[in-house]
Amino acid sequence: MIEARGLTKRFGDKLAVDQLSFTIEPGRITGFLGPNGAGKTTTMRLILGLDHPTGGSVSVNGREFSRSASPMREVGALLDAKAMHGGRSAYNHLLCLAQTNGLPRRRVGDVLDLVGLTEVAGKRSKGFSLGMGQRLGIAAALLGDPAILMFDEPVNGLDPEGILWIRSLMKQLAGEGRTVFVSSHLMSEMENTADHLIVIGRGRLIADCSVAEFIERNSVQTVRVRTPQLDPLVAAVRRVGGRVVATAGDAIMIHGLAADKVGDLAYENGVRLHELAVAQASLEEAYMEQTAASVEFRAGGGPAAEEPAEAGDRVSTGGVA
Amino acid sequence: MTVTAQAAGSQRAAVLPARATRAGFGGALRSEFTKIRSVRSTYWTLFAMIVITIGISALLSWGRIQDYASQPAVVQAHEALRIRSRATEFSMFGLILGQLVIAVLGALTITSEYSTGMIRTSLTVMPRRGTVYAAKAVVFTLVALVAGLVTSFGSYFIGQAIFATHHLNSSIGQPGVLRAVVGGGLFLAVCGLLSYGIGALLRSTAGAITASVALLFVLFVLSGFLPSSWAVHVDKWIPFNAGGAIWENLSGVNMFSPWVGFGVFCAYAAVAVVAGGILFRTRDA
Numbered sequence: 001m002i003e004a005r006g007l008t009k010r011f012g013d014k015l016a017v018d019q020l021s022f023t024i025e026p027g028r029i030t031g032f033l034g035p036n037g038a039g040k041t042t043t044m045r046l047i048l049g050l051d052h053p054t055g056g057s058v059s060v061n062g063r064e065f066s067r068s069a070s071p072m073r074e075v076g077a078l079l080d081a082k083a084m085h086g087g088r089s090a091y092n093h094l095l096c097l098a099q100t101n102g103l104p105r106r107r108v109g110d111v112l113d114l115v116g117l118t119e120v121a122g123k124r125s126k127g128f129s130l131g132m133g134q135r136l137g138i139a140a141a142l143l144g145d146p147a148i149l150m151f152d153e154p155v156n157g158l159d160p161e162g163i164l165w166i167r168s169l170m171k172q173l174a175g176e177g178r179t180v181f182v183s184s185h186l187m188s189e190m191e192n193t194a195d196h197l198i199v200i201g202r203g204r205l206i207a208d209c210s211v212a213e214f215i216e217r218n219s220v221q222t223v224r225v226r227t228p229q230l231d232p233l234v235a236a237v238r239r240v241g242g243r244v245v246a247t248a249g250d251a252i253m254i255h256g257l258a259a260d261k262v263g264d265l266a267y268e269n270g271v272r273l274h275e276l277a278v279a280q281a282s283l284e285e286a287y288m289e290q291t292a293a294s295v296e297f298r299a300g301g302g303p304a305a306e307e308p309a310e311a312g313d314r315v316s317t318g319g320v321a
Numbered sequence: 322m323t324v325t326a327q328a329a330g331s332q333r334a335a336v337l338p339a340r341a342t343r344a345g346f347g348g349a350l351r352s353e354f355t356k357i358r359s360v361r362s363t364y365w366t367l368f369a370m371i372v373i374t375i376g377i378s379a380l381l382s383w384g385r386i387q388d389y390a391s392q393p394a395v396v397q398a399h400e401a402l403r404i405r406s407r408a409t410e411f412s413m414f415g416l417i418l419g420q421l422v423i424a425v426l427g428a429l430t431i432t433s434e435y436s437t438g439m440i441r442t443s444l445t446v447m448p449r450r451g452t453v454y455a456a457k458a459v460v461f462t463l464v465a466l467v468a469g470l471v472t473s474f475g476s477y478f479i480g481q482a483i484f485a486t487h488h489l490n491s492s493i494g495q496p497g498v499l500r501a502v503v504g505g506g507l508f509l510a511v512c513g514l515l516s517y518g519i520g521a522l523l524r525s526t527a528g529a530i531t532a533s534v535a536l537l538f539v540l541f542v543l544s545g546f547l548p549s550s551w552a553v554h555v556d557k558w559i560p561f562n563a564g565g566a567i568w569e570n571l572s573g574v575n576m577f578s579p580w581v582g583f584g585v586f587c588a589y590a591a592v593a594v595v596a597g598g599i600l601f602r603t604r605d606a
Contacts, residue, residue, distance in 0.1 A: 072446050
């Protein structure tokens with residue numbers, strides 16, 4: 001279990017992590033979601049004690065991680081696939097890590113086997129591909145048979161085969177009852193793997209809920225209607241508080257009204273419908289909408305917050321506003 | 322070199338016994354020893370140190386002998402006394418370059434953790450930083466001491482063999498000779514340790530090596546340009562002169578005695594190591 005309370009980290013005049021409080025419960029995959037630069041990596045570094053917080057605190061199993069008597073048994077982390085000496089062989093890299101915690105030497109062979117690197121155990125890791133480096137990093141994280149695993153953007157730069165491997169590994173690890181805390185800037189990645197979500201933007205908490213809840217809370221239901229009598233229907237929709245968000249030829253998109261309500265409205269107003277359909281916004285869209293205001297830099301623009309909110313209601317739904 | 326994708330669900334490593342293993346100083350020492358023995362740069366730098374020190378020492382000894390041999394007999398009689406009294410330090414003078422090579426290894430021991438990113442992994446598996454830092458320093462010092470003693474004894478015996486061709490050699494049993502030869506090894510180890518501390522302060526290989534070379538070598542060279550009224554007060558505090566007192570038969574009343582000079586040199590190294598350790602513990606990794 002990882003608990004952050006008011007966790008804050010300032011680099012110069014930039015707040016990387018801002019008053020973050022959350023709890024990562026054991027035995028499930030918690031997705032840590034946010035745009036690039038939102039403070040995910042910094043948060044993970046704070047959990048591990050690599051960075052010292054400016055304010056607040058974070059504990060692992062009830063105490064600061066640096067006080068752990070047996071750190072590798074508690075947490076295995078992969079923050080960066082290249083956080084190793086390239087001149088050292090895969091075997092020796094793992095051996096020197098295992099020795100710090102007094103883990104048995106055979107454990108090195110076991111995890112090399114598990115990630116499929118046994119053949120190249122004697123090779124220096126500087127010759128490894130990104131995928132192999134990632135596997136070696138995961139082997140290191142698994143060395144201590146830890147109850148908590150942390151992965152920072154583990155699928156970044158991997159080929160589809162590697163992505164699939166990591167996904168199934170995470171599910172397996174969670175299935176074994178471990179806590180898995182995995183970050184990503186892609187909602188689609190989390191949609192497939194995570195049980196619970198912690199969403200941050202600009203260092204602040206945007207959402208802390210289950211994936212299902214996040215979808216339910218954030219997907220806007222859109223009703224799509226085609227009719228030869230647009231005007232009376234639009235007027236009727238607006239009268240009962242619905243919003244017409246797009247018009248294309250004889251089709252309109254309606255927010256804020258359920259499909260049966262739109263059908264009833266059409267009937268009551270004598271409007272003929274050629275089509276009535278429900279379109280669910282994807283989770284990716286919901287996530288984009290949630291974090292839109294918190295994206296630090298946009299193409300061709302300065303910091304997002306300084307831009308006028310010309311995107312209107314889309315931006316105003318952002319949780320940090 | 323392809324890696325076959327395995328279905329992750331098909332296997333898992335054996336569960337470790339519940340009895341908790343403990344991360345302590347012993348494990349940190351074993352780990353640091355594995356680290357230092359498992360990269361090629363260790364072997365290359367130690368090999369370079371031994372070859373350069375012994376090579377320069379032997380060359381210098383040979384040069385002295387050639388000079389001596391070309392003198393007329395009258396001069397030789399006078400020269401013999403001088404050479405015989407300084408044969409030990411002549412045979413070890415390669416240490417002036419050897420100290421720079423061990424400084425490279427000392428710096429690398431800690432800066433390579435930063436340049437490769439390994440430090441993040443090292444401090445994740447062992448977040449008690451003081452333990453990591455101390456274990457690294459102990460292991461490096463032991464390795465440097467062993468290599469340093471091989472270097473100084475090698476230098477001494479090869480140099481003496483050269484001096485022996487004209488019966489100008491010292492012997493290990495003479496007063497102060499064993500101290501000087503063992504002191505050569507100690508000197509190298511402390512040079513490396515000084516550089517280790519600087520490496521922890523600067524976290525950059527190039528920066529740490531530059532700073533160490535400046536302290537150990539450039540200061541010594543510059544001190545030669547001081548007016549003698551200053552030199553009297555400053556010379557003995559120059560790191561190379563202070564540390565060198567243990568293996569050089571330094572003439573002049575203005576130098577420290579062997580162990581005092583070496584103590585001063587150790588104090589310099591201690592300042593660097595302690596300052597580096599404080600930053601190592603408190604800075605973001």
